[in-house]
Amino acid sequence: MVDKLSVGIMGATGLVGQRFLQLLHEHPWFEIAKLAGSPEKAGKRYLEATTWVWSSDPPETIVDMKLCRPEAKEFSKLDIVFSALPTSIAMNLELELARSGTTVVSTNSFMRLEEDTPLINPEVNAEHIELIELQRVKRKWSGCIIKAPNCTTAILTLTLKPLLDTYGIKCVRIATMQALSGAGYRGVLSMDILDNIIPYIEGEEEKVSIETRKILGRFENKSIIFHPIKVSASCHRVPILEGHLEVVFLELEEKPPDINDVIRIMEDFRGIPQELKLPTAPPKPIIVRREKNRPQPRLDRMVHRGMAVTVGRIRWDESCESGLKYIVLGSNTVRGAAGAALLTAELLYKLEKV
Ligand SMILES: NC(=O)c1ccc[n+]([C@@H]2O[C@H](COP(=O)([O-])OP(=O)(O)OC[C@H]3O[C@@H](n4cnc5c(N)ncnc54)[C@H](OP(=O)(O)O)[C@@H]3O)[C@@H](O)[C@H]2O)c1
CATH class of the missing domain: 3.40.50.720 (NAD(P)-binding Rossmann-like Domain)
Incomplete structure (x- = not known):
């Protein structure tokens, strides 16, 4: 005791x-x-x-x-x-x-x-x-x-970390579909959001970009050296109660041998919380779904009590050399807060x- x-x-x-x-x-x-x-x-x-x-x-x-x-x-x-x-x-x-x-x-x-x-x-x-x-x-x-x-940054960086450590990342582009709960209880009026999407969230795109660079930065000589990674975000509010869905396009430093390698890297990812067996740590921080129609907010947002994120549709992005794209979903109020x-x-x- x-x-x-x-x-x-x-x-x-x-x-x-x-x-x-x-x-x-x-x-x-x-x-x-x-x-x-x-x-x-x-x-x-x-x-x-x-x-x-x-x-x-x-x-x-x-x-x-x-x-x-x-x-x-x-x-x-x-x-x-x-x-x-x-x-x-x-x-x-x-x-x-x-x-x-x-x-x-x-x-x-x-x-x-x-x-x-x-x-x-x-x-x-x-x-x-x-x-x-x-x-x-x-x-x-x-x-x-x-x-x-x-919230958006917490969900995103969880998936970037294993890819960054394995292949290196030059550039991140992300488009989000963010839940209403992300704006707080009185956040968005029903008349504004029902039957609608709002293509702007005040301050969110700047936060995603700069916080990602801080979190992925190096701790050296008692300070954080921000990661030079380029991050471009477009953030949108959608009529979903809970769970941010993020469409991520990456330009990697090194092309992975195949998509299964990327899946394995994500599924095998564990951090200090798992090593230390912290009580709230999800056994696996990233769940990869193979079905074409996953992740979905209603089905996947509360995996491992909302502490794990779900990734799906991992595939090449042919628009650039070493391009990779995928979708990630996470609970904004749990994993993101x-x-x-x-x-x-x-x-x-x-x-x-x-
Ligand atoms: N929602 C998310 O997904 C999310 C994700 C990441 C970070 N955050 C951040 O987390 C914080 C809380 O977000 P939330 O979504 O929980 O917001 P919320 O639903 O609006 O809740 C705000 C809380 O603050 C209290 N509060 C309001 N005015 C106060 C005052 N003058 N003095 C003391 N307490 C006061 C409210 O009390 P009453 O109920 O009595 O009004 C309520 O408990 C925000 O800073 C938000 O940016 C939220």
Whole structure:
């Protein structure tokens, strides 16, 4: 029996917050001690304050928990705080918590690109976690802030990593079909999206490009050297509730001997979370489907509790030398947010960095 660490969730009533609750239910190392939504929800029971959206009911252990105020002093005594707050609200709260000694693992974009801030997709760049030592010294913090990537980027980089390590990648082109849940509970009006596709998502294409280069970058001399890979993204909102589908075109440095070799490289891919047997690590981070009509959001988004991505239609891209194309689907709220953050917290715990 281990003594569990006490954790809190800020933004617990939102879409990502609800995923944290599902994933943390009966967690072997972490126990939920505090939850908060927006200030006006403070004092209410969790279920009374929340419009629950996911298909399985909220864990019984938390439905009667009272929400506290979303203030640093409420959360600062906890071992780990997960932040699923909107970026504009997160800034001051997360900074105050880190200053007061708390480990914050957060899903919003605030500080993702700061040079002393780890942006972690655990199977891809677990070694970047060492940056927290630099962050603590530079900012004179006893706590720290660690970021999970943007949802599209988390799903994409999981598939790029094994291909990059094996064949090298010159250039990535990606077109996305992104779910409504990616925009939060109040994100997209039904009148805008029903019977429709919106061919633009504010700031998303820039995030995919720059975050991919940071995550695939090298950790050297206490800093991250961004990968020179070129990334061009076109991002679109589609009337799907959950699961981002991404069409990926790669120009590889070296042509693979055949498509089966690419399939094998993807299927065999494992990262540090699998090596360390972290509780939330999917046994296989990438599932490859051979059927021509997979992956599909309804069928494939929750593989391994939403922690694995599903790849299909791997084939050559004849428009360039050493071109490869495929489709990847992943849960934006799990693999692209709460799941990546929780896996990062497990990594911190295992490496004794909390
Ligand atoms: N959705 C995704 O797929 C995804 C993926 C990657 C990253 N992210 C990032 O994760 C964060 C959460 O996303 P989400 O989709 O869960 O958004 P959401 O559904 O809109 O939830 C936002 C949460 O923040 C709370 N909140 C709002 N105003 C607040 C305030 N003034 N003070 C304290 N709490 C406040 C909300 O509480 P109430 O319920 O009381 O309003 C709710 O719990 C965002 O930064 C988002 O960019 C989301």
